[in-house]
C-alpha cells in the first residue's frame with residue numbers, strides 16, 4: 001500500500017559484492033492452496049457469481065476441525081467493524097470516513113455463500129462479519145489434502161477502499177479482495193483477522209481463474225493470460241451480429257497468495273518485453289492526464305527491475321502488470337492497482353513502491369497484520385533507494401542524495417518526540433491512531449533497516465538483505481528470522497536491537513560531556529543503547545574516526561561505506577550511563593568532536609552531539 005509520497009531521492013551507489021553462498025533452507029511447514037474459479041460477472045447488478053474449487057493441503061502437524069475464510073466485501077456495509085472503526089478513530093482515513101454508513105443497499109458490498117462442501121459433503125458454516133466460520137463434519141488430518149467446493153455471489157461495493165466499482169478516475173471495476181479466501185493457519189495458529197482496515201496475509205498456491213465479462217471490457221489481472229488469441233481478437237472488424245456478447249478471460253498464476261483483477265472498457269495496454277524476458281504490462285485509460293506519463297513508464301520500470309533484481313534478489317515471476325485502478329496504490333501478486341492521473345515522478349514513485357512489495361510481500365510474505373513494518377517499512381527503504389538510483393540515471397527529475405533515508409530518520413524522530421508513537425510490534429489494526437500506524441509501519445520500519453545498516457556497516461547489510469531474500473523466499477519470515485540473517489551476515493549479536501526498536505518506544509540520545517586531557521567523556525541520555533560512530537577533527541584539519549561497540553554486540557562492524565577507516569575502541573556496557581576513552585589528542589589541539597557525523601543514528605537531540613557544544617544563539621554572537 002502507498003501511504004504518502006515522500007520526496008524520496010538519494011543514496012550513495014551501493015557496492016555490489018560478488019559472493020556465492022549456499023543459503024541454508026530453514027524448516028518451517030506451511031499450508032498450500034490451489035484455487036480454480038469460474039466467475040460470471042454481471043455489470044448491471046455489479047455482481048460476480050462464482051464457483052470455487054479449493055484444494056487445501058494441511059501441512060501442519062495439527063488436526064483441523066474448523067477452517068476460516070475471509071469475506072472482505074462484507075466490510076462495506078453500515079455498522080461493519082471497518083465502518084465503526086472509521087467513524088470512531090481520532091484520525092480516520094479520508095477515503096473511508098463515514099462513507100460506509102451512507103451506502104445504499106445497492107451500493108454496499110457483500111459476499112454470500114450459496115453452498116459449501118468439503119470432499120463432497122456439506123459443512124456447517126456461519127458468516128460473522130468479514131469472516132466465514134466453517135465447522136467441519138470430518139477433521140482435516142495432518143499431511144492430508146481436502147477439496148472445498150463453493151458457490152458464491154459477490155456484490156462489488158462503490159469504491160470506498162482499495163477495491164470497488166467506479167473509482168474516482170473512472171475505472172469501472174477494481175477487483176481486489178473479491179473472492180472468499182482461506183485464512184492462513186501457521187505455526188502461530190489461525191489468522192482469521194476481521195477486515196477492519198489493513199494488511200493481508202495469505203497462503204501460497206496456484207490460481208486458475210476464468211472471468212466472463214461483456215466483450216467490450218478489457219480485463220487485467222494477476223497471472224498469465226491463457227487465451228490471448230480469443231480475448232485479444234479484434235471483434236470490431238466483424239459485423240455486430242457476429243461479435244460475441246461475452247468473453248471469458250482465462251488466467252493462471254503459480255506460487256502466489258492472492259489474485260487481483262480489474263475491468264474497464266477504456267483500458268489501453270502497453271506490453272514491454274524486458275531484456276531478461278520478464279514482461280511488463282501497463283493498463284490505463286488514455287487521456288490528457290495519463291497517456292504521456294504512462295508511455296514513459298515501461299522503460300523506467302525496466303531499469304528499476306534490473307537494479308532491484310541485483311540488489312534485493314531476482315523477481316521470480318514472468319510478468320508484472322501496472323493497472324490503473326484502486327484508490328492510491330496497492331500491491332498484489334504480479335500486479336498493482338494504482339491511481340494513474342499523476343506527475344511522472346509521482347507515477348514512478350507509486351509504481352516502484354508497489355513493485356517493491358513483490359519482494360517483501362509477494363515473495364517473502366511476512367504476516368503483515370503482525371509485522372506490517374517488515375513489508376511496508378522494508379518496501380519504503382528499498383523504494384527510496386531505487387528512486388535515488390533512477391534520479392542518478394536521469395530517468396526522473398530530482399536531486400541525487402548521498403543517503404536517501406535521512407529524511408525518514410528525522411521523520412521518525414519528530415513523531416517519537418510528539419509522544420504519540422506506539423510500538424512497532426502493535427498489530428496493524430490495533431494502533432490508537434492511523435498516523436501512529438503509518439509512521440511505525442512505513443517510516444520506523446525503514447529506519448529499522450537504516451539503524452541496522454549503521455550498526456553493522458553497509459557491506460554486511462547489503463549481503464544480509466540478499467541472503468534474507470534467498471533464505472526466506474516463500475516462507476513467511478518473522479522479525480527474529482530477519483535479525484538472525486543479519487547476525488550471520490555481520491557476525492554480531494543483534495537481538496537487543498530488535499527488542500528495543502520493535503517492542504518498545506524507547507528513544508536514542510547520546511551526548512558528549514566533555515574532554516579532559518585527551519580523554520573523551522560521553523553519556524547515554526536516552527533509554528535505548530546504540531553503538532557510536534565518533535569523528536574527531538584536529539585544529540590542523542586532520543580527522544580521526546572511532547567506533548564504540550556495545551559490549552552485548554560481541555564485536556564491532558567491520559567496514560562501512562559511510563564511515564570508513566575507523567578505529568574500534570573498547571566496548572560500552574549498556575548499563576553504564578557514562579563512558580570514556582583516550583583519543584590520543586589533547587583537547588587543546590581539538591577543533592571538534594562529533595557523534596555520528598553521517599547523521600544516520602536516530603538520535604533525538606543532535607545539539608548535544610558535538611564538542612565544544614554549540615552555544616545558545618545569544619552567546620554565539622559574542
Ligand SMILES: [Zn+2]
Pocket residue numbers: 001002003331353354357376379
Ligand atoms: Zn506499501
